Amino acid sequence: MENIVKPSAHQVLEVIQETASEVTIRVASDITPKHGQFLQLSMPKIGECPISVSAFGEGWLEFTIRAIGRVTDKLFALKPGDTLFLRGAYGNGWPMEQLLGQHLVVIAGGTGVAPVRSLLQQAAQEPHLFPSVHFIAGFRNSENVLFKQELETWRKPFNAFYTLDNEETTGFAKGFVTQHLDKIPLAQLEDNYQVLIVGPSAMMHFTSLGCLELGIPQEKMWLSFERKMSCAVGKCGHCRVDEVYVCLDGPVFSYAAARHMID
Amino acid sequence: MSYYLDDAATNTLLAKLRQEYRLYAPKRFPLQGRFSDTDTIRYTEVSTLEEIETQEKSTYSAKEVVSPINQTLFYFTPDEYRETKEASDKPILVFLRPCDIHAFEHQDKIYLENGGLSDSYYARVRSKLRFVLLECPVGFDTCFCVSMGSNQTDHYVMALRREANGMSFQVKDAALEPYFSGATTADFTPQFVTANANKVVLPQIPNKEVLNELKSHPVWDEYDARCTSCGSCTVACATCTCFTTRDLHYTQNEEVGERRRVYSSCQVAGFDEMAGGHIYRPTAASRYRYKMLHKYHDFYARFQETHMCVGCGRCTDHCPSYISVTASIAKMSAAVAEIIAKKGW
Ligand SMILES: Cc1cc2nc3c(=O)[nH]c(=O)nc-3n(C[C@H](O)[C@H](O)[C@H](O)COP(=O)(O)OP(=O)(O)OC[C@H]3O[C@@H](n4cnc5c(N)ncnc54)[C@H](O)[C@@H]3O)c2cc1C
Ligand code: SF4
Ligand code: SF4
Ligand code: FES
Numbered sequence: 001m002e003n004i005v006k007p008s009a010h011q012v013l014e015v016i017q018e019t020a021s022e023v024t025i026r027v028a029s030d031i032t033p034k035h036g037q038f039l040q041l042s043m044p045k046i047g048e049c050p051i052s053v054s055a056f057g058e059g060w061l062e063f064t065i066r067a068i069g070r071v072t073d074k075l076f077a078l079k080p081g082d083t084l085f086l087r088g089a090y091g092n093g094w095p096m097e098q099l100l101g102q103h104l105v106v107i108a109g110g111t112g113v114a115p116v117r118s119l120l121q122q123a124a125q126e127p128h129l130f131p132s133v134h135f136i137a138g139f140r141n142s143e144n145v146l147f148k149q150e151l152e153t154w155r156k157p158f159n160a161f162y163t164l165d166n167e168e169t170t171g172f173a174k175g176f177v178t179q180h181l182d183k184i185p186l187a188q189l190e191d192n193y194q195v196l197i198v199g200p201s202a203m204m205h206f207t208s209l210g211c212l213e214l215g216i217p218q219e220k221m222w223l224s225f226e227r228k229m230s231c232a233v234g235k236c237g238h239c240r241v242d243e244v245y246v247c248l249d250g251p252v253f254s255y256a257a258a259r260h261m262i263d
Numbered sequence: 264m265s266y267y268l269d270d271a272a273t274n275t276l277l278a279k280l281r282q283e284y285r286l287y288a289p290k291r292f293p294l295q296g297r298f299s300d301t302d303t304i305r306y307t308e309v310s311t312l313e314e315i316e317t318q319e320k321s322t323y324s325a326k327e328v329v330s331p332i333n334q335t336l337f338y339f340t341p342d343e344y345r346e347t348k349e350a351s352d353k354p355i356l357v358f359l360r361p362c363d364i365h366a367f368e369h370q371d372k373i374y375l376e377n378g379g380l381s382d383s384y385y386a387r388v389r390s391k392l393r394f395v396l397l398e399c400p401v402g403f404d405t406c407f408c409v410s411m412g413s414n415q416t417d418h419y420v421m422a423l424r425r426e427a428n429g430m431s432f433q434v435k436d437a438a439l440e441p442y443f444s445g446a447t448t449a450d451f452t453p454q455f456v457t458a459n460a461n462k463v464v465l466p467q468i469p470n471k472e473v474l475n476e477l478k479s480h481p482v483w484d485e486y487d488a489r490c491t492s493c494g495s496c497t498v499a500c501a502t503c504t505c506f507t508t509r510d511l512h513y514t515q516n517e518e519v520g521e522r523r524r525v526y527s528s529c530q531v532a533g534f535d536e537m538a539g540g541h542i543y544r545p546t547a548a549s550r551y552r553y554k555m556l557h558k559y560h561d562f563y564a565r566f567q568e569t570h571m572c573v574g575c576g577r578c579t580d581h582c583p584s585y586i587s588v589t590a591s592i593a594k595m596s597a598a599v600a601e602i603i604a605k606k607g608w
Binding site (some may be wrong): 001002003004005006007009043044045046047048049068069072083085201226227228230231233234235236237238240242243244245247248260262263 | 336337339342344346373374377378380381382383384386387471474475478504505506507508509510511512517519520522527529534535536537538539541543544553556557560561562564565
């Protein structure tokens with residue numbers, strides 16, 4: 001019988017320092033995830049934790065990790081050639097059937113950019129998939145900006161708008177993403193659009209409220225949840241909200257469902 | 264067929280069974296109880312009749328046979344995850360009451376079915392279990408199995424009743440018949456408890472609006488003062504399954520270590536704590552509400568079959584603050600009725 005919690009060994013190919021506390025790690029792997037899915041990354045003798053796929057391609061996966069605790073500190077310290085254990089991919093990912101062919105609006109905060117990155121990369125490479133892409137990203141300050149070069153390359157194919165919480169620099173406005181929702185040209189999108197929202201829970205909460213205020217229907221809003229997870233396979237119970245297991249049924253939920261989910 | 268064996272013959276039978284099976288039964292450990300001068304009765308491997316506590320309800324449920332409180336999943340060497348192996352391939356006869364037989368259906372739902380994924384550590388033991396029904400001599404004081412529909416079962420290979428100097432057996436599995444060849448037949452069918460001192464009326468929660476209104480209802484407030492968040496109720500619970508994964512390394516050699524699965528509890532602070540410190544349920548009242556709604560609403564909402572409780576009463580038995588689950592259910596049901604009446608939903 002297959003052991004669903006057994007990780008397998010993968011080689012670290014490359015480590016990119018994103019910020020003082022965040023790295024992107026590329027590992028050799030034949031796993032083909034869906035946009036918005038996550039894997040359980042494992043450091044033997046330390047523990048496991050869920051990390052979103054931030055990019056993937058032929059024979060490799062990328063993860064963008066913020067060092068914040070026991071496991072992520074160890075992941076942060078990995079070097080090319082090291083071994084990383086992982087299992088997955090898990091979760092539903094972004095609802096591609098609903099997204100394809102629609103104007104795509106993506107609002108992301110901080111490490112929340114990681115789970116939408118692979119989707120945005122595909123959107124940039126295959127412009128026919130979405131009639132237009134509107135991307136609003138917010139970071140705390142200029143030191144916390146992830147994927148700096150990539151953000152620049154996205155200004156052309158997308159209507160991209162970047163902001164910093166309390167700082168203004170070239171290419172970045174000042175303020176929370178919620179203060180810049182007017183950058184979405186809603187009137188031009190008619191009814192054919194979908195909105196993805198991902199970031200810290202307060203950011204998702206206020207962004208959702210802001211979107212509702214703009215008249216965006218609940219069914220067009222999609223949120224990626226973060227909850228404490230221990231198993232990622234629906235057994236440990238840590239991620240449960242009501243009858244929903246975030247690891248199995250999420251992490252992506254339509255706002256219409258998410259608004260009822262009170263922990 | 265049904266049989267009667269005296270104590271000596273029962274011990275001979277158990278010795279014979281042990282050649283083919285592992286026997287797990289509730290056993291009394293004197294003075295190891297949670298309150299002073301009390302015993303604890305828990306599941307362990309047994310070999311003789313004298314070791315088996317047939318009369319009293321066990322302090323802990325039979326779930327520990329399949330999902331131990333603390334279980335090693337993997338051993339680590341510098342470059343390998345080595346899966347632990349089962350101690351024995353022999354099938355297991357586990358002696359248990361009707362509620363605990365029912366509780367395995369709840370355990371199965373999570374470990375074998377949830378998300379269409381089957382946990383191999385659970386499955387490898389569960390597939391070897393054969394249930395031996397222990398007839399309940401009486402309903403115990405905190406039981407409410409009748410309300411939960413778990414007082415009866417026919418899901419067993421053999422049933423037992425303790426008699427004055429022997430045991431009555433009902434054998435349902437043909438594979439066990441040969442062990443009784445030559446034994447005195449008897450007219451025995453196990454009886455089930457059909458009424459408990461405790462009855463509960465479960466809340467009827469018609470929709471998410473009522474559910475979410477109930478979450479912020481003052482009915483939960485008293486548990487902030489009463490519940491100490493010790494988690495004893497969930498450890499003892501026949502249906503609770505939650506665990507946490509923990510890694511460790513050996514102090515002598517940091518290169519090697521293991522990954523373990525240990526019981527966890529939604530009642531204990533930190534169960535929902537995310538890295539960075541965000542907590543969704545910071546109070547004892549909110550955690551107690553989370554447990555109660557899982558048991559009497561959410562589990563049914565997910566699997567559409569049963570509630571996540573068999574009425575064994577162990578949570579009430581274990582609570583150091585004397586919180587009674589049946590009293591809590593009654594208050595919760597009253598709160599639901601009040602919400603529906605007030606809002607007209
Ligand atoms: C679906 C999903 C996707 C995610 N994607 C990303 C991503 O792309 N990038 C990213 O950086 N982060 C991501 N995260 C967050 C990431 O999983 C957490 O930051 C990570 O779990 C932190 O683990 P840690 O061990 O480093 O932190 P710690 O704070 O050390 O521990 C994390 C958790 O373990 C618990 N804990 C603490 N001590 C113990 C102990 N001794 N035994 C057992 N438990 C203990 C804590 O309660 C805490 O909730 C994601 C989370 C989810 C749910
Ligand atoms: S909730 Fe209480 S009564 Fe119900 S199965 Fe668990 S321990 Fe038994
Ligand atoms: S209800 Fe009682 S047994 Fe359960 S956590 Fe609270 S104090 Fe402990
Ligand atoms: S993370 Fe264990 S059940 Fe979802």
